[in-house]
Amino acid sequence: MEGEPRFRAGPEFDLIAELAGRIREAGGAPPGRARIGLGDDAAVTVPGGATATSVDMLVEGIHFRRETALPRSVGRKALAAALSDLSAMGAAAGEAYLALGVPPRVDRQACLELYEGVAELSRETGISLLGGDVSAAPVLIVAVTVVGHADSPDDLVGRAGARPGQVLAVTGELGGAAAGLMLLERPELDRSLDSSLAAGLRRRQLEPPVRLAAGTALAAAGVAAMIDVSDGLGADAGQIAAASGVATRIELDGLPLQEGVAEVAQAAGVDGFDLAAGGGEDYELLVALEPDLVTEAVAAAGGAETALTVIGEVAEGSGVELRGPDGAVRPASGFQHLAER
Amino acid sequence: MEGEPRFRAGPEFDLIAELAGRIREAGGAPPGRARIGLGDDAAVTVPGGATATSVDMLVEGIHFRRETALPRSVGRKALAAALSDLSAMGAAAGEAYLALGVPPRVDRQACLELYEGVAELSRETGISLLGGDVSAAPVLIVAVTVVGHADSPDDLVGRAGARPGQVLAVTGELGGAAAGLMLLERPELDRSLDSSLAAGLRRRQLEPPVRLAAGTALAAAGVAAMIDVSDGLGADAGQIAAASGVATRIELDGLPLQEGVAEVAQAAGVDGFDLAAGGGEDYELLVALEPDLVTEAVAAAGGAETALTVIGEVAEGSGVELRGPDGAVRPASGFQHLAER
Numbered sequence: 001m002e003g004e005p006r007f008r009a010g011p012e013f014d015l016i017a018e019l020a021g022r023i024r025e026a027g028g029a030p031p032g033r034a035r036i037g038l039g040d041d042a043a044v045t046v047p048g049g050a051t052a053t054s055v056d057m058l059v060e061g062i063h064f065r066r067e068t069a070l071p072r073s074v075g076r077k078a079l080a081a082a083l084s085d086l087s088a089m090g091a092a093a094g095e096a097y098l099a100l101g102v103p104p105r106v107d108r109q110a111c112l113e114l115y116e117g118v119a120e121l122s123r124e125t126g127i128s129l130l131g132g133d134v135s136a137a138p139v140l141i142v143a144v145t146v147v148g149h150a151d152s153p154d155d156l157v158g159r160a161g162a163r164p165g166q167v168l169a170v171t172g173e174l175g176g177a178a179a180g181l182m183l184l185e186r187p188e189l190d191r192s193l194d195s196s197l198a199a200g201l202r203r204r205q206l207e208p209p210v211r212l213a214a215g216t217a218l219a220a221a222g223v224a225a226m227i228d229v230s231d232g233l234g235a236d237a238g239q240i241a242a243a244s245g246v247a248t249r250i251e252l253d254g255l256p257l258q259e260g261v262a263e264v265a266q267a268a269g270v271d272g273f274d275l276a277a278g279g280g281e282d283y284e285l286l287v288a289l290e291p292d293l294v295t296e297a298v299a300a301a302g303g304a305e306t307a308l309t310v311i312g313e314v315a316e317g318s319g320v321e322l323r324g325p326d327g328a329v330r331p332a333s334g335f336q337h338l339a340e341r
Numbered sequence: 342m343e344g345e346p347r348f349r350a351g352p353e354f355d356l357i358a359e360l361a362g363r364i365r366e367a368g369g370a371p372p373g374r375a376r377i378g379l380g381d382d383a384a385v386t387v388p389g390g391a392t393a394t395s396v397d398m399l400v401e402g403i404h405f406r407r408e409t410a411l412p413r414s415v416g417r418k419a420l421a422a423a424l425s426d427l428s429a430m431g432a433a434a435g436e437a438y439l440a441l442g443v444p445p446r447v448d449r450q451a452c453l454e455l456y457e458g459v460a461e462l463s464r465e466t467g468i469s470l471l472g473g474d475v476s477a478a479p480v481l482i483v484a485v486t487v488v489g490h491a492d493s494p495d496d497l498v499g500r501a502g503a504r505p506g507q508v509l510a511v512t513g514e515l516g517g518a519a520a521g522l523m524l525l526e527r528p529e530l531d532r533s534l535d536s537s538l539a540a541g542l543r544r545r546q547l548e549p550p551v552r553l554a555a556g557t558a559l560a561a562a563g564v565a566a567m568i569d570v571s572d573g574l575g576a577d578a579g580q581i582a583a584a585s586g587v588a589t590r591i592e593l594d595g596l597p598l599q600e601g602v603a604e605v606a607q608a609a610g611v612d613g614f615d616l617a618a619g620g621g622e623d624y625e626l627l628v629a630l631e632p633d634l635v636t637e638a639v640a641a642a643g644g645a646e647t648a649l650t651v652i653g654e655v656a657e658g659s660g661v662e663l664r665g666p667d668g669a670v671r672p673a674s675g676f677q678h679l680a681e682r
Contacts (some may be wrong), residue, residue, distance in 0.1 A: 035391070036495040040501075040584070041429040041568060042393035044494050050376070051392075052383035054416040055486060057474045088382040099440070099484040105429040133398045138479050143440040145396060145486040153376040153385050162383075227382060243381070 032128045033149065034095060041131035045095055048149035052156055054085035056146075060103075060139040068184040071110045073206040075117025078142040080208045082153050083125060084095065084283040087211040088228040089156045090219025091148025093126040098144055101137025114142070124209050148212075161224035162244035162288035166311040169294065170283045171301055172216050174233060175272060176258030176263075178279025180205030182268055189267045197260035204258065208283040213304035215285055221300040223287040232280040237312075238320040240288060247317030248288075253325040254276060258307045277330075288314050361425045374490065375436060375468045384471035386436055389490035393497055395426035400608075401480040402443075409525040412451045414547040416458025419483040421549045422571065424466060425624040428552040429569040431560025432489025434467040439485055442478025456482070466551050475593045489553075502565035503585035503629035509653040510635065512555050512626045512642055515574060516606075516613060517599030519620025521546030523609055538601035545599065549624040555646035556626055562641040564628040573621040578653075579661040581629060588658030589629075593618060594666040597650045618663050618671075629655050 031331055036044040037063075056065060058078045069077075079096060102111055122129045127146070150156050172295045180201035183190050190198040211228070218226060225244055227236045233255070237248040252273040265272035276282075287308075289297055294310060301308035377385035399405060399419045413600060420437060428436075439459055443452055463470045468487070478542075491497050521542035524531050531539040554571070566585055568577045574596070578589040593614040606613035628649075630638055635651060642649035663671045 036497075036499055040499045041426040042395035042432065042489070044430070044497050044499075045392050045394065046390065046494060047388040047392050049387065051386050051388050052487075053386065053436070053438060053488070055438045055440045055469070055473045055484075056385035057442065057476050057479045057482075057484065059442055059476050059482075061479065062477045085382040089385070092382065095394070097394060097396045097486060099396045099486075101398060101400055101482065102401075130394070132396045133484070135398050135400050136403045137400045137482070138402065141400075141442065141478070141482055141484075143396075143398065143474070143482075143484040145394075145438060147394070147488075148383070153387060156377075156385050158377055158381045158385075246609075 023236065029222035032094070032126070034130055040063070043095065043097070048151055050150045050151070050153040050156060051094070051196065052086050052089040052091035052145055052148040054082055056082035056085065057141065057143040059141055066140070071100045071204055072117035072143060074140065074262070075114040075131065076121045076207045078144045079118050079121045080210050080283060081126070082144040082146040083210050083212060084228040084230060086146055086148035087215035088226050088285055089148065089158070090215045091150055091156060093212055094147040094149045095128045095129060095130045096122060096144055096146045098132035098142070100132065100134045101139070101141030103137055103139050106140055121210065125212055127313045143318065155219060157219045157223060157226040159225050159227050159240050159243035162240050162246050162248070162314045164246055164314055165225060166224055166288045166314040167291050167294060167310050168237065168248060168250060168286050169289065169308050169310045170229065170256065171211055171306045171308055172209065172282070173256045173258035174229065174282050174284060175261035175276035175279055176187055176201050176204035177208060177281035179258070179261045179264040179276040182264055185320070186268070189264055192267060193260055193263050201260050201264065202256065205281065208281065211283065211285050211306065214301050214306050217300035218287055218297055220283065220284065221297045222293055223289040223297060225288040227286050229282045229284045229286050230280060232278045233286065234277045234320055234322055235280070236286055241318060241320050245318070247315045247319055247321065248312060249315055249321045249323065250277065250312035251323050252276045252330070254309065254311045256307065270313065273324070357636065374436070375469050375471055376629050377386055384436065384438070389492055391491045391494040391497060392435070393427050393430040393432035393489040393491070395487055396484065397423035397426065398482065398484040400482055401629045407481070410547055412455035413458035415481065415483060416455040417462045417548045417656060419485045420459050420462045420468070421551050421624060423485040423487040424468070424551050424553060425549070425569040425571060427487055427489035428556035429567050430499070431567065432491055432497060433487040433557055434553055435490045436469045436471045437485060437487045438464060438471060439473035439483070441473065441475045442480070442482030443475065444478055444480050447481055455577045462551065466525050466553055477583065481677065496560060497545070498560045498564060498567040500566050500568050500581050500584035503581050503587050503655045504565060505655055505657045506627045507565055507655040508632050508635060508651050508653060509578065509589060510613065510628050510630065510638065510649050510651045511574070511590060511597065511650055512552055513550065513623070513645045514597045514599035515623050516602035516617035516620055517542050517545035518549060518622035519616040520599070520602045520605040523605055527609070530605055533608060534563055534601055542599065542605065546622065549622065552626050553646065555642050555647050558641035558645045559628055559638055559669065561624065562638045563634055564630040564638060566629040568575055568627050570625045570627050571621060571625045574627065574665055575618045575661055576621070577627055581627065582659060582661050586659070587661055588654055588656045588662065589653060590662045591618065592655035592664050593671070595650065595652045597648065614665070
């Protein structure tokens with residue numbers, strides 16, 4: 001680090017120019033709400049009546065390791081993680097901005113692959129990639145800022161609207177990201193697993209799904225509170241409970257486990273429901289809604305090509321309760337198994 | 342790095358909660374255009390007819406060194422550098438989002454001091470600090486995303502509007518940031534300098550000015566192109582030239598040097614005009630405008646408490662010419678002296 005020049009405009013400028021070139025190739029004129037994209041001091045957009053904005057930073061060695069994550073996956077995951085926060089507001093796809101820290105050993109080709117991962121998911125989700133910043137750094141850093149749009153702030157769904165008597169429901173499937181991480185870190189665990197199942201779990205960790213369409217559909221269906229499952233279902237249900245001033249109760253045996261999660265858990269000597277409730281990074285959506293809205297919400301999620309499963313309820317009180325099949329209440333702590341390895 | 346847990350939600354959550362507490366203390370309800378601030382999946386704002394968005398990342402060891410920059414200054418500079426891009430569009434103050442990478446040796450107190458530097462400049466400039474992300478990292482990383490507003494995209498000024506026959510003008514004073522950096526890196530250079538002048542130069546490097554008010558005033562006065570002087574006047578004039586398809590010519594002896602720059606340059610055996618034209622990080626605004634608008638633009642800048650000095654002209658052709666007092670043309674390369682040390 002000490003030997004790095006403090007003014008190294010040259011290489012950064014070249015990379016920015018190269019990335020700018022890629023953006024132009026990909027999109028032609030700045031699409032969507034953009035009026036000026038990359039190449040000026042700032043991007044200019046024409047927003048809707050309300051915007052939702054979120055920032056997510058991935059750091060090599062903390063959120064991913066280069067031994068197990070290809071640059072393209074890192075790019076995809078950085079954007080997916082940021083978009084998950086917009087999904088959880090019910091915002092429509094808008095713009096993304098990329099701040100990249102590049103260590104000396106990451107070459108131009110790897111940078112461009114990472115960028116291509118971001119660009120690829122941008123195209124798939126209708127996000128306009130409008131610019132950012134590139135700097136030297138001691139490890140790979142990917143900070144993504146995303147902006148989503150709605151006609152009015154009232155169309156966006158926060159965490160504070162859950163009320164006693166409502167039910168909790170979750171999109172898609174849980175536990176796959178945690179099981180995938182275990183397979184990446186301990187390859188010996190996949191011995192007894194079908195290879196396509198194992199690949200699906202690893203992909204779930206490396207390239208999470210984006211629930212933007214489900215988020216806007218669920219918001220339109222009138223869900224009362226919404227959050228993305230990034231820190232673990234228990235922790236995220238606790239966030240809704242705290243913001244709404246209610247208690248949340250989740251039935252563990254009602255959780256929609258991704259196929260293969262139970263097998264990986266068994267091989268590792270842990271409980272599959274613990275992976276689903278505590279593992280995090282599934283990037284599904286957890287919602288609270290009135291019971292008479294469930295049918296409509298399930299149809300809305302289905303229209304966005306994902307399931308919606310009722311997994312619990314909202315009650316008077318505070319905190320989160322995870323109830324096992326035996327009726328026993330388990331602690332809702334985060335997924336400590338890996339943290340303590 | 343390898344020993345860091347990959348799921349270390351605990352400490353990050355505490356710091357986010359502490360920062361959230363600070364924001365609430367500072368501002369009460371989310372101010373300005375914000376409807377939901379920190380504490381939900383995303384911040385919700387009600388934007389104007391157009392937004393300008395920019396991202397700027399500072400990395401320890403590349404953009405600052407902890408031996409010479411206090412955390413509070415790092416926070417201020419990160420926000421100031423990002424706001425400089427909004428200033429250069431003529432956008433009005435909006436919102437800021439902070440992504441922080443914190444190494445183990447940076448303690449909570451230092452984090453909060455850095456945050457306080459950001460919050461302090463937010464208050465001074467009317468920016469709403471609405472959230473962000475905090476992660477572990479091997480060195481201190483500060484990525485700031487800023488959003489500014491305008492009634493219409495037409496009110497914002499890009500780099501591409503310069504035309505032959507226009508003049509070039511710059512706000513404030515140049516060379517101070519480069520001279521300040523030399524004083525920070527080579528303290529022996531300030532021996533012959535008045536101590537308050539030296540302190541002013543160091544401050545100029547550590548805590549650059551914010552020209553938001555000047556930017557909106559100059560945009561309203563009708564300047565044709567605008568850019569912030571971040572990479573060095575020559576390089577930035579080159580950006581206007583490239584984007585506008587014109588040549589830019591700058592008279593070096595017309596540059597407004599900050600007091601003390603000439604003395605530091607002399608002590609270091611370099612030319613003060615080189616520091617002013619190549620040093621970068623002055624975060625002044627460079628504009629191209631019709632000659633008959635100069636009086637009005639000078640008054641507009643004056644209303645925003647900064648000078649505006651005519652320093653050159655726009656001509657047919659391409660590239661940038663820096664002309665010395667002797668009429669000789671100098672190369673417009675970036676400030677390589679420090680990079681090559």
